[in-house]
Amino acid sequence: MKRRDFLYSAVVAAPLGLMHGTPAIAQLPGGVDELVRELGFALEIPLNKAVAGTGALFHIARKSLPESEFAQVSTFISGVERLIQQASNVIKADLPASLSGMPVVMEKLQLSNNATRQFEEFILDYLRSRGSRKIVGLLQKAWRY
Numbered sequence: 001m002k003r004r005d006f007l008y009s010a011v012v013a014a015p016l017g018l019m020h021g022t023p024a025i026a027q028l029p030g031g032v033d034e035l036v037r038e039l040g041f042a043l044e045i046p047l048n049k050a051v052a053g054t055g056a057l058f059h060i061a062r063k064s065l066p067e068s069e070f071a072q073v074s075t076f077i078s079g080v081e082r083l084i085q086q087a088s089n090v091i092k093a094d095l096p097a098s099l100s101g102m103p104v105v106m107e108k109l110q111l112s113n114n115a116t117r118q119f120e121e122f123i124l125d126y127l128r129s130r131g132s133r134k135i136v137g138l139l140q141k142a143w144r145y
Helices: 003-019 031-043 047-064 067-076 080-091 099-108 115-129 133-142
Strands: none
Touching: 031 047, 031 080, 031 115, 047 067, 047 080, 047 099, 047 115, 047 133, 067 080, 067 133, 099 115, 115 133
16 A cells, blocks of 8 residues: 555545444534623623523523433533533522522522523524524423423
8 A cells, every 4th residue: 555545544534434423413603602692792781690590591401301301402502511500600509490499590690580581582592593493492391381
């Protein structure tokens, strides 16, 4: 085998062989950071409040959904686990396990009573606009729509 042929097989054929059988995983461009930044701009709130509210909602999804379903959410939206930890640090308390605990979070963040609904709607619309109907469905299930 000539060196040229060997290099060709190493550079071109090997990666193709590695891709065989590996399912493609769609992922939200920009991940959770872009989502939170856009939410903050849209709702005209500081970034730390956007992080805390969004992280609390994703924590509820993690508690509400089966592990395999939440894994799909966290795979699609990279950085969700980090966001949940950041939210806990901002709130300086345990995050709620259900939507019934969100008023306490919003009160700590000094946001209005309807802020939870605004967060939910923004997140779902944002994901819907990026073509992730499956993730939207999972979050709706977690948030009991």
